[in-house]
Amino acid sequence: MTVGARRCLALGDPPGRPYRRDNNLMPRTITAQNLQALIDALVGAGIRVVGPKRVDTLCLYAPLANGEELELNEQPRRSAKEAFFPPCEEILSFERQGANTSVRDPDLSRLPATVLIGLRPCDAAAPEILDAVFSWDYQDDFFLERRRKTTIVGIACTRADDACFCTAVGLAPDCRDGSDLFLIPLEGGGYAAEALTDKGAALLERHAELFTQAESAPRLPLAEPRAAELDLTKIKAWLDGHFESPFWREIAAHCIGCGACAFLCPACHCFDIVDEGSEAKGCRRKSWDACGFGKFTLHASAHNPRDAQANRYRNRIMHKFKYYHDKFGRTLCTGCGRCIRACPVGIDLAAVLEDINNNG
Amino acid sequence: MNQTAQKTESAPLVDETYYAAVTEAIRAEAARLLKEGAVAAVIGYVPGRRPGTALPAVVTTPERAAELIFSPACRNNLSLYLTKAKQDAVPKGKLAIVVKGCDLRALAGLLGESQIKRENLHIIGIACAGVFAANADQGLPLNETTIAKKCRECTVRLPAEVDFTAGALPKLPRLTPVEAEELARLEALTPAERWAFWKEQFSRCIRCLACRQVCPFCFCAQCLCDRNRPQAVENSVRPAGNLSWHIVRAMHLAGRCAGCAECERVCPMDIPLNLLNRKMAEELKERFDYEASLSPREKGPLTSYQEDDDESFIK
Ligand code: SF4
Ligand code: SF4
Ligand code: SF4
Ligand code: SF4
Ligand code: SF4
Numbered sequence: 001m002t003v004g005a006r007r008c009l010a011l012g013d014p015p016g017r018p019y020r021r022d023n024n025l026m027p028r029t030i031t032a033q034n035l036q037a038l039i040d041a042l043v044g045a046g047i048r049v050v051g052p053k054r055v056d057t058l059c060l061y062a063p064l065a066n067g068e069e070l071e072l073n074e075q076p077r078r079s080a081k082e083a084f085f086p087p088c089e090e091i092l093s094f095e096r097q098g099a100n101t102s103v104r105d106p107d108l109s110r111l112p113a114t115v116l117i118g119l120r121p122c123d124a125a126a127p128e129i130l131d132a133v134f135s136w137d138y139q140d141d142f143f144l145e146r147r148r149k150t151t152i153v154g155i156a157c158t159r160a161d162d163a164c165f166c167t168a169v170g171l172a173p174d175c176r177d178g179s180d181l182f183l184i185p186l187e188g189g190g191y192a193a194e195a196l197t198d199k200g201a202a203l204l205e206r207h208a209e210l211f212t213q214a215e216s217a218p219r220l221p222l223a224e225p226r227a228a229e230l231d232l233t234k235i236k237a238w239l240d241g242h243f244e245s246p247f248w249r250e251i252a253a254h255c256i257g258c259g260a261c262a263f264l265c266p267a268c269h270c271f272d273i274v275d276e277g278s279e280a281k282g283c284r285r286k287s288w289d290a291c292g293f294g295k296f297t298l299h300a301s302a303h304n305p306r307d308a309q310a311n312r313y314r315n316r317i318m319h320k321f322k323y324y325h326d327k328f329g330r331t332l333c334t335g336c337g338r339c340i341r342a343c344p345v346g347i348d349l350a351a352v353l354e355d356i357n358n359n360g
Numbered sequence: 361m362n363q364t365a366q367k368t369e370s371a372p373l374v375d376e377t378y379y380a381a382v383t384e385a386i387r388a389e390a391a392r393l394l395k396e397g398a399v400a401a402v403i404g405y406v407p408g409r410r411p412g413t414a415l416p417a418v419v420t421t422p423e424r425a426a427e428l429i430f431s432p433a434c435r436n437n438l439s440l441y442l443t444k445a446k447q448d449a450v451p452k453g454k455l456a457i458v459v460k461g462c463d464l465r466a467l468a469g470l471l472g473e474s475q476i477k478r479e480n481l482h483i484i485g486i487a488c489a490g491v492f493a494a495n496a497d498q499g500l501p502l503n504e505t506t507i508a509k510k511c512r513e514c515t516v517r518l519p520a521e522v523d524f525t526a527g528a529l530p531k532l533p534r535l536t537p538v539e540a541e542e543l544a545r546l547e548a549l550t551p552a553e554r555w556a557f558w559k560e561q562f563s564r565c566i567r568c569l570a571c572r573q574v575c576p577f578c579f580c581a582q583c584l585c586d587r588n589r590p591q592a593v594e595n596s597v598r599p600a601g602n603l604s605w606h607i608v609r610a611m612h613l614a615g616r617c618a619g620c621a622e623c624e625r626v627c628p629m630d631i632p633l634n635l636l637n638r639k640m641a642e643e644l645k646e647r648f649d650y651e652a653s654l655s656p657r658e659k660g661p662l663t664s665y666q667e668d669d670d671e672s673f674i675k
Contacts, residue, residue: 055564057495057630077628078566087566087597162410253449254416254441259568260628276594287596288566295586308448344574344626345436346408346415354409 028204028211032189036067038210042115050083051117052076061116072118072155079266079338080123081130083116084146085288087263091142091273093283108145115203117153121175122166122336124154126266128178132328133269142286151199154179155191157223163337165227165350171334173222186217225335227350230357232321232331238360239322243314251352252313254345259290261339261347267320267332270296291315317352372501374489374530382430382486382527386458389484389524390425393456399482400453403441405434412498416441418450430458430526432502435491436574437620439467442476443579456482458526460491461516464654466576466618468521471656473616475579478656485519487529494625509539510621510634520654543638562602564629567595571623571633572609577616584608606636614640615662618652 030038042049043066052071053062059074061083094103127147134143157166157173166172176182180200183191192215195201204211262268272289276282289296291312298304306312324332333349340348390402406417406427414433418441419425438457441449459467464485470476490511492498500506512535519525546554572578572585585593585605593608594601609623617637624634644650648661 060564077630254418254446256440256446256570256573258570258573258626259566260570260626263566263568264628272595274588274591274595276591276596285596290568293569310448340410342570342626342628344570344622346413348409348413348415351409 027215028193028213029186029216030183030191030193030211032191034210035183035191036070038207039064039067039070039117041207041210048112048114049117050080050114064117070118073159075120075336075338076123077338078264079126079336080116080119081126081266081269083114083150084127084130084143085134085269085271088285088287089142090283091286095281096279108141111145111149114146114150115153116150119152119154119179120157120336121154121171121173121177121179122157122164122334123266124152124178125171125175125334126178127152129267129330129332129334130269132330133324136328151180151203152178153181153183153200153203156182156184156219158185158220160223160225161337161341162226163340163348163350164223164225164335165230165337166335167225168227168230168350168353169232169331169333169335173225185220186215187220188217190216192219227335228354228357230353235353235356235360236322236325238356239318242360243318247356248310248314249308251355252310252347255292255309255313255347256345257292257294257309257312258344259288259292260342260344261316261349262290262292263288264338264342266334266336266338291319313347317349321353370500370503370505372503373507373532374502376501378489378527378530379429379431383428385524385526386428386430386484386486387425389526390419390428390456391422393482394420394422394425398454399456400451402428402456402458402484403438403450404428404458404484405430405436405438407431408433410498412500420451428458430486432490432492432506433498434458434460435508435622435625437463437466437576437618437622439463439470440574440576440622442467442470442481443576444475444581445579454480454482456484458484458486459519459522460486460488461514461519461654462510462618462620464519464522465516465652466620468654468656469616469618469652469660470576472658472660473577482524483519483522484524484526485522487519487525487527488514488517489530489532490514494627494630504535507535508621508625510619511535513537513540516654539634539638542632543635543642546635547639558606559599559603561631562606563599565597565602565606565631566629567597567602567605568628570626570628571631574622574626575613576618576620576622577613584612606633609633610636610640613637615644615648615650615660617641 039049049064050061051064052059053064053069054071058077059071060078061076061080064070090106092103092105094101134140176196180197181203182194182196185191193204193211195204270289270291271286273284273286275284296312297306306315320332324330340350386404393399393402402419404417404419405414407429408415412433414429414431416436416438419428439459440446471478490502490507492506493508496506517529585608593604617640619637619641621634624632627633644661650661
């Protein structure tokens with residue numbers, strides 16, 4: 001299989017794996033007002049609804065109290081991965097009573113049913129990419145249970161900036177990958193709605209009164225990311241042969257080793273496990289980790305296989321464009337551009353890939 | 361973020377010819393130094409792929425000196441790369457470095473803390489008109505809305521004690537302070553209200569540590585906040601750990617912080633860290649008559665001992 005040959009399901013593509021093309025289900029239309037009403041109805045029914053919400057100067061995915069809080073004009077600063085993989089979660093707790101120590105697992109059945117709404121394709125596609133690693137040698141129920149209980153409502157993207165490059169990594173502004181229900185903005189404020197999976201169909205059917213049958217207005221023009229085209233197969237071939245290369249120092253010697261790129265990324269999924277509390281009572285927590293950190297993979301012996309900053313950045317590229325493909329046949333990047341916007345020292349992933357693509 | 365920034369019609373603060381002149385001066389000086397073999401490298405800025413952006417670069421050949429630029433996107437405090445924490449990024453030997461006034465304050469602090477030797481540096485100071493704010497639309501010129509808050513109140517536009525000054529300071533309009541007003545607003549709140557404000561801000565912190573990694577004074581080989589046996593500060597993203605982290609950060613930088621505001625600029629969660637820095641600076645000024653400046657001083661206010669120090673707080 002060639003890397004990136006797998007294109008996302010965009011408009012007009014033949015139906016793929018879990019995709020439903022059930023004619024009596026689509027197309028439907030929902031007005032902007034009814035979209036808010038849908039959120040209100042879900043919240044009213046006790047379902048947790050998480051979507052982009054304005055918080056001070058930025059926009060973040062957060063539980064919505066009502067439909068009005070939904071903010072679709074701005075890409076949330078952090079990705080939607082935290083709905084499945086929170087920045088920090090307790091994976092067990094312990095307490096010593098006399099000579100005995102009791103250990104308790106969290107009750108995952110208490111994780112709430114969630115509707116995750118307003119994800120652009122670069123966010124919606126990521127959880128499905130991550131399923132591979134979270135259900136590989138070990139079934140990570142913390143991630144998978146949330147996946148089971150979450151319905152994703154994606155939305156076609158109508159605004160890109162100069163950091164976006166979804167089109168260069170095989171996605172598109174109208175890519176439906178990962179969405180259960182997909183919304184396409186229409187002129188005048190409504191949305192065409194397509195159910196793509198059973199979960200999406202169920203959501204649509206339960207609230208059928210909020211949708212109308214036909215599309216009432218033309219679709220808004222899609223975003224046009226201005227990213228250069230990339231040949232991911234060629235890039236991978238170059239990576240296969242250039243673990244050692246002066247290139248890494250050239251592009252990343254000045255990387256300061258923070259977690260901004262990894263923490264904002266919808267696809268980065270490294271975590272660290274720490275026991276916190278005291279010997280008498282405490283818990284074990286799983287927290288986001290980042291390959292940029294100097295202590296990432298630092299061994300107890302003090303040896304670190306990724307000893308220099310440039311080598312840690314190399315790991316970032318290798319993991320996304322080579323290792324993940326070797327293992328799972330997927331690219332670990334959706335081109336959302338967050339790492340590019342956030343890097344304190346201007347390291348630009350799209351520029352790095354372009355460089356390998358053109359000169360590698 | 362570009363996706364939301366509104367195009368605003370605000371007049372440019374300076375003429376484009378100013379940037380061209382500063383850029384030319386830096387290039388000429390860098391090329392000369394590298395040609396003569398006077399320095400091993402010049403730490404400066406080069407343009408990024410996206411229009412209007414710039415990034416740090418370590419230039420080692422006279423040919424590459426032609427890539428150096430100065431623009432409102434040249435926000436990084438490059439003195440960071442002179443510390444032992446970032447020594448991998450630069451070659452050994454004498455280094456030339458491009459600094460703005462606020463960066464130079466940090467450089468002076470590092471010289472004072474004996475982290476670098478003055479004779480190993482060739483300082484290229486910039487007569488500085490200001491740089492972009494963190495989330496400014498970099499497609500726009502530097503104007504009233506795109507300029508960084510620190511630059512609105514800058515007192516160090518003209519570098520001092522440098523080896524070379526790039527450019528001449530253009531006439532600049534007076535800008536009203538924004539950050540000082542925000543600080544005054546916070547100070548006027550009740551402690552409970554202020555607590556609520558910071559609690560809310562810190563709740564967004566994801567402990568990406570960009571604020572620490574970008575700070576020229578966060579060069580400790582072993583940060584207290586990374587220790588796990590025993591753990592001093594909770595590493596996990598939770599209210600208690602976040603609060604401890606921010607207290608430790610503010611306290612360890614009090615009396616050292618140069619006010620470059622890089623920590624705040626790089627915070628992906630837009631936490632206004634420089635308000636804490638400024639509060640600390642105010643306290644230092646009031647209690648010890650100390651201010652970060654362009655001249656290195658051997659002892660900081662919190663790192664020196666005097667026989668007549670007030671010790672009445674020790675019970
Ligand atoms: S690597 Fe960067 S562009 Fe790719 S998905 Fe992660 S944050 Fe987005
Ligand atoms: S690439 Fe940028 S964001 Fe990522 S660790 Fe390095 S400095 Fe931080
Ligand atoms: S604070 Fe002053 S010296 Fe620093 S960038 Fe702004 S104007 Fe220039
Ligand atoms: S940069 Fe911001 S989010 Fe990251 S650790 Fe510092 S305060 Fe927290
Ligand atoms: S604490 Fe912030 S403002 Fe102060 S020197 Fe460090 S990065 Fe600059």
